[in-house]
Amino acid sequence: MTFLSERSKHAQNAIEVEDIVAEELVKEGRKVVSLNRGDPAKYLPTPKYIVDSYKKALDDGKTGYSKAEGLNELAVAIAGRYKRMHGLNLKREDIICTAGVSEALEFMNSAMVSSGDSAILFKPYYPPYMSHLRLNDGNVVLERYNESDGWNVHIDELRHSLSYLKKSNRLKKVKYMLMTNPNNPTGTVLRRKVLEEIVDLANEYGLFLISDEIYDEIVYNGARFTSVSELAEGMPHAILNGLAKDYDATGFRLGYMIVPEDDKRSLELKKKMVDYARVRISLNTPSQWAAVEAINNVKEHNRWVKSYVKEIEKRMNYAVDLLEENPYLQVVRPNGAYYIFPKIDLKLLGFKSDMQFVDTLLRKTGVQIVWGSAFGEPSHLRLVGLAPKEILEYALNRLNNFCRKNARN
Ligand SMILES: Cc1ncc(COP(=O)(O)O)c(C=O)c1O
Known part of the structure; x- marks a missing residue:
């Protein structure tokens, strides 16, 4: 043994x-x-106003445990951000705060993937996606970003592959399809048209779509970012995001998952994510107060x-x-x-x-x-x-x- x-x-x-x-x-x-x-x-x-609010949280004695799925004030701040940026109306229950996107990946894979289940990833992929899937004995179905088209997704190829998965009865085992936009490692910002087609395909094949949008404000050279949350209304999906990259606060270890819809799978997932959060009791409390200020102080x-x-x-x-x-x-x-x-x-x-x-x-x-x-x-x-x-x-x-x-x- x-x-x-x-x-x-x-x-x-x-x-x-x-x-x-x-x-x-x-x-x-x-x-x-x-x-x-x-x-x-x-x-x-890291911007001074964020560091100062972290220090203030400590000085104000905000050093105890917090609500496991994140402070209500933080959920309100995140909902405000998504209202401002994408016109979303999120409820408290739609937002689960985690120790970075990393912890959201850990929770969601453990919550959804049983031995022999699978998930669709696109290569090149962010390596921890694979680690978390494998740690739960999941199998990967690898799609690809197309290098000759600036690492966008080749829609016909994806459609063909999903159709094959369905015919061969393997689609039933697929728990989610996860993509990254803007991308690590390619730096690609997916074209809106491509995203629309991915969302349509996910809908057609009943896939739970997850979009890791942790770099959503780091877009340049004239590119424009579209969030899946703008396109996937009415279908099961989740968005991953956090403080690390857009707010330059990697060490604060603060991320979140948004599950905007209330279909059966979405409801089950968001409830289970809270159960996972409760197992680890709390998040870093001063870090959350700093995040409230980071997100709410839109002007700064x-x-x-x-x-x-x-x-x-x-x-x-x-x-x-x-x-x-x-x-x-x-x-x-x-x-x-x-x-x-x-x-x-x-x-x-x-x-x-x-x-x-x-x-x-x-x-x-x-x-x-x-x-x-x-x-x-x-x-x-x-x-x-x-x-x-x-x-x-x-x-x-x-x-x-x-x-x-x-x-x-
Ligand atoms: C695509 C992607 N997702 C998630 C993470 C991890 O985020 P966090 O620091 O919030 O755990 C990274 C970090 O580099 C990343 O590139």
Whole structure:
């Protein structure tokens, strides 16, 4: 008998695997530049008005447990945001607050997925989607974002695949279809028309649609974001979101799930999510009070977010321009979030896998990025474009030179 459970092997996050190597190199006195983690607060400080409200919550003695599914005041603030941005009329019961979107993923998978059930994900996917599904003994049905169409969804392909699932009787086992918009790792903001067609297909096939919209305000290069919540009225769906990215507060660990409808599945899910929340008693209380202020102080937020997104746009475009100088990479320019996901010609560079490339790059140059296979897409790399220009220049020039040195042509 083994001590650890069989399923525990799925508790892994490839984005952080190379951190051990990076730490060793730093101990040896080497310079390491890590472009692996999407943590804006590392380079762009969390807005002062949010930090101040966190401190005030502590000073005011708001240090005890809170209602498990989140403070009522926070639910009101979130409902207000969705009213302002998307015209939604959410009720208290439609909103479940969690310790980041990460915890919402954990709860919803445990709540919905039994052994042998499945979920539809699109590749490249955010790796924890897969971990949480597998941890609950779920199987994946992998659809794909289409690289040659700026990583949008190929609707005919999706329709074909859903029709096949139905004919082969496998659709019954599908608990949900989950997509990410704007996307990590591709930085794509899905076109409204594509989203409309995805929503129509989900409706036609009776799928529970979940949209992770944690980067919904980080959109640039003229792109426009549409929330699934605007298109999916009257059909079962859920939206994932949080404070981490739009409010630059990753360490506050505050997210939420919105389930706007009252059909049977939606009602069951939102009630069960509260049960899960009660098992862990409470969320970080001062963090929730800071979130109430972060979301309700629309004037401060709008002023700050404009310059935040502008700065991200500048850094991202600068990074993409540098990567485009590399003849061994093919880049789709992102217009949302802060990730770049170039395709790499591994054969020309003499590497067996993207994993080997990334590991060697780190050991030889001190530049840490993530391999595409971790997102279900081999022969790709994922880089975070949040660092200031001089750091991006240093790291990406090293990456480009490393490729030139290894090239076999
Ligand atoms: C698509 C996506 N969803 C969820 C998360 C995690 O969010 P949180 O920090 O709220 O747990 C991330 C973090 O990078 C992400 O990229």
